[in-house]
Amino acid sequence: MGYAETIVLDVRIAQVPQVVSVVTGRPGVAVWVSEIGVLNRVVLFRTADSYAELLDGRPDLLSVLPEDALLSIDVTAWRVISPLLPAGQHGSIYEWRCYELKVGQVGDVEEAFAAAVPHRLELSPLLCGMISIEGRPRLVHIWPYADMNARFDVRAQAVASGVWPPKIGKGLVAMENAVLIPASGSAWR
Numbered sequence: 001m002g003y004a005e006t007i008v009l010d011v012r013i014a015q016v017p018q019v020v021s022v023v024t025g026r027p028g029v030a031v032w033v034s035e036i037g038v039l040n041r042v043v044l045f046r047t048a049d050s051y052a053e054l055l056d057g058r059p060d061l062l063s064v065l066p067e068d069a070l071l072s073i074d075v076t077a078w079r080v081i082s083p084l085l086p087a088g089q090h091g092s093i094y095e096w097r098c099y100e101l102k103v104g105q106v107g108d109v110e111e112a113f114a115a116a117v118p119h120r121l122e123l124s125p126l127l128c129g130m131i132s133i134e135g136r137p138r139l140v141h142i143w144p145y146a147d148m149n150a151r152f153d154v155r156a157q158a159v160a161s162g163v164w165p166p167k168i169g170k171g172l173v174a175m176e177n178a179v180l181i182p183a184s185g186s187a188w189r
Contacts, residue, residue, distance in 0.1 A: 001080040004130055005054045006140070007044040007061065008074040015069035016040055020183045022064045028087060029061065030188035032094055037178025040071075043096065045142075045188065047084060051077060051133065078130030078140065081110055082117050085127045087187040091144030094127065094188070095151060098176040101137040105171030109139055116166035123163070124154045127188065139168070144188075148179070 011019050016033060019042050024031045034041035044061065048054045054077050065073070101109050110131055117129060127142040145151040158164035182189035 001082070002047055002049055002084060003051050003054050003133075004045060004047045004078045004080055004084075004128065005058065006074075006076050006078065008076075009042040009044070009065070010038065010071040010073075011040045011042055012069050012071055013040060015066075016042060018066055019069050022066060023061070024183045024185040026061070026187075028187050030087070031183040031186040032096075032180035032188075033183060035093070035179045035181045037096070037176070037180075041178070043178075043180055047080070075134075076132050076138070077134045079133050080128050080130050081114060082126055082129035082141070083121075085125060085144070085188070089189055090125065090127065091146050091150075092181070093145050093147060093151065094180040094182065095143045095145065096176075096178040096180055097141050097143075099139045099168065099172050100174040101139060102171050102173055103137065106131060106137050109168045109171040112166045112168045112171075113139060113141070116164060119163035120158055123158050124150075151179075 009019060020031060020033065023029065023044060028046050030045035032043045048057065058075065113129055117126065125144060127144055129141040132138040
């Protein structure tokens with residue numbers, strides 16, 4: 001299914017526009033800004049056919065970042081474990097759900113996630129689901145929505161019908177959720 005990379009930038013107050021301006025418009029790079037969750041955060045997302053291809057493109061993207069505007073950088077490569085929406089217009093908001101996994105639970109969590117996704121896709125599209133291949137074991141899934149009302153409606157339907165969330169709770173250490181807004185010119189918007 002391919003590979004993806006996220007670069008999560010925690011940015012100094014009032015420096016988000018500067019950071020967004022140097023990374024937006026790059027082919028194949030999504031640029032999202034946190035609206036709900038950790039504030040002053042910019043999330044970059046890109047895909048590749050191989051892990052080596054991700055590594056080849058990483059220095060180019062990191063070299064343009066204004067170091068004086070950044071508080072921290074978290075770079076992670078991922079193995080895509082679901083269908084992947086191509087770059088383009090998919091929604092005005094993106095929901096980022098990240099789960100830190102217990103050591104030794106990646107396989108069980110991935111299996112449960114894969115079993116639940118087809119039923120969940122009947123309600124709304126998934127940008128992608130991913131398992132980390134660098135750093136601590138994590139699962140991320142990213143959902144595009146037209147707006148927050150659509151997100152609330154779909155989430156309520158999914159939970160009420162029992163198709164979501166996947167049965168992965170025993171394999172989790174921590175959970176994080178954020179609502180991201182695509183920057184103008186982002187590859188996924």
